[in-house]
Amino acid sequence: MxxxxxxxxxxxxxxxxxxxxxxVFVRSRPRPGAPGAPGAPGAPGAPVADAAEPEPVRPVRHFPPRQAEPAPRAALSAGPSAPDGTRELPVVEAEAAPESPFAPVPPDAVAVPSGAASGVVEIDPDRLPPLPSAPEPSGAPAKRRRSQRVLGGVVxxxxxxxxxxxxxxxRAVDGGDDRAPAGAAVSASPSAAQPSGPPSFGPLAPQNFTAVGDRSGGSLSRITLDGRRSGVRADVWVWLPPQYKRSDFQTKKFPVLMLHSAYPGAGENSLLSGQASALSKIADGIARGTLPPFVVVAPELTPYAQAELDAAADPSVLDTECSDIPGKAKMATFHNEDVREAVAATFRVTNDRNGWALLGEGAGGLCAAKYALQYPQYYVAGASLSGPTTLKSPLWGAAQAARDGQSLKTLLAAHPDVSLFLSDNTSDTVGRQASNALKAAAAKPTDVETANAGGGTVKQLPSALSFLADTVTDSSGARPPTGTNGKSGNR
The missing domain is CATH 1.10.287 (Helix Hairpins)
Known part of the structure; x- marks a missing residue:
């Protein structure tokens, strides 16, 4: 049911x-047959019997003959003496009998039927006068009308x-009547389950980022962000280029570069101060004019505390693979909805997707490629440095359908309008083959470029930054919109 x-x-x-x-209203009304009730005998509006209807036979009551009442005894008193010495007896009248409540029986009501036993008198009840009703107490009709008015008012x-x-x-139940929420898709079948639309949170106020200090010529700040869409709590760092605080750039909107570090990514992002020295290379490119003045955003890769990772026998089994795994942390929602919203509410950054790009190494490289394909409405390009191209975390468990829906192969088949740069170590034969397979499967407008270099991500980084310089639009006007490989920076 x-x-x-x-x-x-x-x-x-x-x-x-x-x-x-x-x-309650019906209960308060007089019942039929009750004294004074509509339709009761003698009440106003009572039905009149049909004259043609035969009169029912009424029983005859039999009473024994009345016994003669003894004459009342006279009260004797001595009267005055007569002249002859005799006394006259006064005329004594009988005491009056108390008035009977019963009317006298009319003579025509009494009959001695023929053949009746001697001394038996029959009385016809139809000819008996009605019994007088008890006198109604003074003021009773007014009280009854008053009580009826009170009862009617209560009802x-x-x-x-x-x-x-x-x-x-x-109205209380109607607050959630069978209406689809705002933004929800409505099915043609009324019995089909209605998918929930994205929740409406309203505009986000500027967030309280704490200044960490100057780094690589720019200013670094940090916040522990509670994602209101994902429910994930993790740290986010934001690096502002030197131009951001200059007076001639106060009305400019800056492009954004999202950095995703290698696994596990707990604590400060590895690309900010790790071996790759990505932040210093980005600052150098901005200073020389070969890179747009990126606002660099570096969130934690995973939501784990370091103690939780240390307690795991194999920390790699906790890898969320930059995905919303059913029953697990929604890292994709956190990185692309919550972080983006907090940055856009706090800093002067562009809202144009052509001004947002991704860069990651190792597991973060998977994030960069996956997010570009999965959220083309937010990003124009993604660059992966030795990043995997398949999803195989044990956290997926039996959620194979969800995993397949977020795989790079499935996302690439939708042909999003984005550009990917997949770089691998020269010695990583498996990685290069996987990158080349994605490039072969890509179709316009998706653009996939592959590269390889020896020496790890440090050697791969310059080519990746050059790729980003060619694909990201610089809305701040800090440099000419031209690239080094013949592409325009205003895609």
Whole structure:
């Protein structure tokens, strides 16, 4: 049995309330046959018997003959003496009998039927006068009318109160009537489950980033962000280029470069101060004008504390692979919705997707390629340095359908309008083959470039930065929109 809909609950609630009101009203009315009730004998409006209907036979009551009442004894008293010495007896009248409540029986009501036993008298009940009713107490009709008015007022007040309760209950249940939420897709079949649309959180206020200090010529700040969409709590660092604080750039919007570090990525992002020295190379390119003045955003790769990673026998089994794994941390939502929202609410950055790009190494390289394909509405390009191209974390468990839906192969088949740069170590034969397979599967407007270099990510980084310089639009106007490989920076 399907559960009752909210509309059915509302109708049932209203019907029950009005039913109780009607029941109370009916209960308060005089019952038929009761004294004074409509239709009772003798009451106004009582039905009159049909004249043609035969009169029912009435029983005859038999009474024994009345016994002669003894004459009342006279009260004797000595009267005055007569002249002859005799006394006259006064005339004594009989004491009056108390008035009987019964009317005398008319003579025509008494009959001695022929053949009846001697001394038996029959009385016809139809000819007996009606018994006098008891006198009604003084003021009773007024009291009865007053009580009826009070009872009617109580019933009317109850009906009004019941209606008000029904309206309030209707509105309370109606708050979540069978309407799809804003942004939800509506199915053609009423019985089909309605997918939930994205929740509406309203605009986000500027966030309180704490200054960490100057680094590589720019200023670094940090925040522990509570993602209101993902529920993930993790640290986020933001690096502002020197131009950001210059007076001639106060009205400019800056492009953004998202950095994703190698696994596990707990604590400060490895690309900010690790062996690759990515931040110093980015600052150098900005100073020389070969890179746009990126605002660099570097969130933690995973939501784990270092102690939790240390307690795991194999920390790699906790890898979320930059995905929303069912039942696990929603890292994709955190990185691309919560972090982006916090940065856009706090800093002067462009909202144009052509001004946002991704760069990552190792597991962060998977993030850069995956997010560019998965969120083309947010990014124009992604560069991966020795990043894997398949999802195989034990955290997926039995959620194979969800894993397949977020795989690079599936995302690439949608042909998003983005550019990818996949770089591998020369010695990594498997990695290079996987990158070349993705390049072969790509179709316009998706653009995939591959490269390889010896010496790890330090050697791969210059080519990746050059690729980003050619694909990202610089809305700040800090450098000419031209690249080094013949592409325009204003895609």
């Amino acid at each position: 399907r559960p009752m809909t909210r509309k059915a609950v509302k109708l049932l609630l209203i019907a029950a309330t009005l039913g109780v009101a009607v029941a 009317a007040a109850f009906v009004v109160a019941a209606g008000a309760v029904s309206v309030l209950a209707y």
